[in-house]
Amino acid sequence: MKIVRVTAMWCMSCLAMKKVWKQVFAEYSDIEIIDYDFDMDTQAIEQYNIGKILPELIVFKDNIEVKRIVGEKSKTNLFQILEELHETN
Amino acid sequence: MIYLDYSATTPPDSRVLEAYQIFNQEYFGNPNSNHELGILAKHQIEKASKEIKEILRAENYEVIYTSGATEANNLALKGYALANQDKGKHIITSPYEHSSVTTVLNYLAKNGYEIDVLDTNKQGLVDLNELRNLLRSDTILVSIAMVNSELGIVQDFETIKEILSEHEHVVFHSDMTQAIGKLAIDLKGLDLVTLSAHKIYGLKGIGALLRKTSINLEPVIHGGKSNSFFRGGTPPAPLMNSLAVALRFAYKDFNKKIEHIKGLNEYLRDRLAEIKHCVINYKDGIPQILNVSFLDLAAEHMHHELSKRKIYVSTQTACNSENSFSHTVKRVTNSNERASTSIRISLSHLTKKQEIDEFIDACKEILNENR
Numbered sequence: 278m279k280i281v282r283v284t285a286m287w288c289m290s291c292l293a294m295k296k297v298w299k300q301v302f303a304e305y306s307d308i309e310i311i312d313y314d315f316d317m318d319t320q321a322i323e324q325y326n327i328g329k330i331l332p333e334l335i336v337f338k339d340n341i342e343v344k345r346i347v348g349e350k351s352k353t354n355l356f357q358i359l360e361e362l363h364e365t366n
Numbered sequence: 367m368i369y370l371d372y373s374a375t376t377p378p379d380s381r382v383l384e385a386y387q388i389f390n391q392e393y394f395g396n397p398n399s400n401h402e403l404g405i406l407a408k409h410q411i412e413k414a415s416k417e418i419k420e421i422l423r424a425e426n427y428e429v430i431y432t433s434g435a436t437e438a439n440n441l442a443l444k445g446y447a448l449a450n451q452d453k454g455k456h457i458i459t460s461p462y463e464h465s466s467v468t469t470v471l472n473y474l475a476k477n478g479y480e481i482d483v484l485d486t487n488k489q490g491l492v493d494l495n496e497l498r499n500l501l502r503s504d505t506i507l508v509s510i511a512m513v514n515s516e517l518g519i520v521q522d523f524e525t526i527k528e529i530l531s532e533h534e535h536v537v538f539h540s541d542m543t544q545a546i547g548k549l550a551i552d553l554k555g556l557d558l559v560t561l562s563a564h565k566i567y568g569l570k571g572i573g574a575l576l577r578k579t580s581i582n583l584e585p586v587i588h589g590g591k592s593n594s595f596f597r598g599g600t601p602p603a604p605l606m607n608s609l610a611v612a613l614r615f616a617y618k619d620f621n622k623k624i625e626h627i628k629g630l631n632e633y634l635r636d637r638l639a640e641i642k643h644c645v646i647n648y649k650d651g652i653p654q655i656l657n658v659s660f661l662d663l664a665a666e667h668m669h670h671e672l673s674k675r676k677i678y679v680s681t682q683t684a685c686n687s688e689n690s691f692s693h694t695v696k697r698v699t700n701s702n703e704r705a706s707t708s709i710r711i712s713l714s715h716l717t718k719k720q721e722i723d724e725f726i727d728a729c730k731e732i733l734n735e736n737r
Contacts, residue, residue, distance in 0.1 A: 286472045287465040290693060293483035295475055329691045329706075 278308045278362065279337040283327050285315035290349045291332045297352045305359060336362060368677040368721045373515055373544060373655055373712035378612075379567040385611040386569060389604040397601045398592055407603045411593060414610035418574070421613050422546070424553050427576040430594045431606045435543040435562035436466035437586070438575035441596065442539045442558040443470040445583035446507055447479060453535065454504025455479045460492045460521070462514040462694060464541055471509075484510075490519040490648060490698045498529055507537050512551070513544040516682045516694040516710055518651025520549070527555030537581060543573075547616035548654050557581050563605075568612025572605035623715035628653045630713050630722060637726040641733065647695050647708055654714070657695065659707040660729065663736055665692075668709055671732040677725055680710040 282298075284291035302308060313322045315331060327333050334346040346358060369377075393410050395403030415429040432438040447457065459471055461483050475481050482500050484492040492510060501508075508530060513520050523540075530538050539558035545551055547566035553559060558581060562573040577583065577596065589598015593606075631653040638644050643661040651657070660668055665681040672679055682692040696705035711725070 286469045288472070289461050289463065289468045289483065292459075292468060292472050292475060292481055293461060296480070296482065330693070 278305075279311065279340075280308055281311050281313065281322075281325060281335040281337070283313045283315055283322055283325065283331060283333045283335075285331050288315075288331045290330075293349055294332055297350070297355060301352060301355045301359065304356075305363075308359075338362070368724055370711045370713065370717065370721070370725060371678045371680050372714040372717075373518075373565070373710065374680055375564045375570070376567045376714065377716075378564075378569055379615050381615055382568050382608050382612050386604050386608045389607045393603060393607075397603050398590070407601075408593075411601060411603050411606050414607045417610040418613055421610075421617055422551070422553060422559075422576070424559075424576050427553070427559070427578055428594065428596075430575045430577055430596050431601065431609070432573045432575055432597060433571055434564070434573040435464070435541065435560050438560040438562075438573050439464070439466040439541055440470055441575050441583060441586045442560060443467065443474065443507070443509060444586055445596065446537055446539070446558065446581065447474050448584040449582045450506050450537075454506045456482070456502060456505040457507045457509065458482045458484065458497065458500055458505060459508070460484050460510045461486060461697060462490075462516075462519060463509070463511055464515060464543065467509060467511070467541055486697060489650065490514070490517065491522055492526075494522065494525055494529060497526065501529070501533050501536060503535070505533070505536050507539060509539040509541070511541040511544065513542075513548065513652055514694065515544045515655075516692060516708075517648035517657045517698060518544075518653075518655030519648060519698075520545075520650075520652060523552075523555075531555065544652075544655075547613065548652055550620070563609045563612045566612050566616040568616075569605060569608050572602065572609050574609060624653065626715050627713050627717070630717055630719065631656060633719060634711065634713070634722050637722060640726070641729060644729075645704065647699055647704055654712055656711045656713070657692075657708055658711065659695070659704040660709065660733060661703055661707050662733055663707060665707050665709055667736070668707070668729070668732060671735075672725075672728060675728050677728050679725075680712070682708065682710060 325335055330348045335342055336344040393407040395407040397404055397408040397411055418429050419425055457479055471481050484496055486492055510521055512523055530536055537557040540556055541560040543560055543562045543565055546561045557578045559576040564570040583596050585596045587598045592598055593601040634656055638658055645659050647657040647659055669681045692705045692708045695708040
């Protein structure tokens with residue numbers, strides 16, 4: 278599984294999520310995270326049509342987009358989303 | 367023109383402008399020069415600093431002049447974190463900070479610091495139990511703005527100070543840009559305080575970080591021996607003096623000004639009640655700020671239409687990639703609809719009742735046109 282993660286330096290929700298991501302993604306060695314900055318990587322993220330709210334995580338399975346996780350999520354909620362995505366394997 | 371965006375910036379007080387001009391003419395010497403003209407300018411800066419400290423009752427602080435609040439926040443956060451990394455790398459903040467705090471904290475997070483962002487309750491106040499629980503031996507800094515700029519939420523500083531008083535190793539920084547000049551403030555318990563002149567009818571390009579003299583910082587702008595060890599560069603003496611003048615007049619007739627603004631705020635709420643599908647997003651903020659949503663119209667559209675009529679308000683950009691969605695409003699109201707339609711109206715002692723009436727009439731007209 279691959280996750281494209283778009284954040285911005287001015288984004289408070291991105292800052293708030295850092296700790297949650299660290300804890301949650303430590304449990305999933307099979308997830309590859311690719312980080313993009315909303316302001317710095319404008320060309321690279323153009324193809325993803327990023328919405329109004331950051332952070333935005335785009336989940337890919339076999340290079341096919343299967344889900345977008347937008348905004349702040351609790352640790353429990355994020356675990357739940359990732360578990361569901363793994364179950365559909 | 368009807369200006370209702372005083373929290374974004376304020377028109378300079380004519381007395382500030384006059385003082386700035388006179389200072390430029392009479393004390394143009396470089397305060398770092400050792401000749402008489404330089405020494406004269408340096409003395410004037412000392413007088414300005416003395417006045418700032420007297421007004422804010424900040425006797426045990428150094429006034430470090432900066433280019434504004436953004437630089438002051440950078441110096442407070444980066445400066446303290448870098449100078450004290452041997453003590454720990456844990457920092458706690460609130461979710462309602464200005465982007466100049468958020469950006470610096472994201473930068474520090476990228477460089478190995480651990481940042482905790484406090485949860486908030488239904489009143490928009492930071493969770494004080496969580497603050498108690500998060501404090502630990504390697505926590506070096508807590509940074510919480512006293513007044514949020516979008517909704518005017520005033521944090522419970524008395525309790526925060528009480529909690530932090532039990533953790534003497536933790537330094538307390540507050541971005542008081544939206545508080546100073548708008549509220550009577552008490553700096554007791556604060557170690558680092560950010561302020562800006564252009565929010566209090568002063569000039570753009572000058573602000574300050576008040577540093578309790580026991581607090582060590584790493585300079586962000588290194589330079590030669592200057593007004594402060596912590597901020598290099600030739601001191602912009604006329605601007606520094608203008609900050610003191612702005613502060614002096616911001617607190618002159620203060621109670622009278624606040625009463626006028628409170629009256630306007632109540633009147634504005636009464637008039638807004640006439641508009642269908644208009645909701646107030648936060649009712650307990652400072653009287654200078656009222657954040658409302660016109661649910662029938664996207665914020666940027668309302669903003670644009672008002673602007674066409676020479677009526678100036680704000681939409682907010684917080685954690686969003688477009689300027690129509692307010693993350694802060696979403697957090698407080700839990701409504702995407704409100705967050706997408708929110709407008710900040712900010713009032714001043716200069717605002718007239720007639721301006722409120724014209725604003726309301728314009729809103730009604732715009733909403734009718736867009737039905």
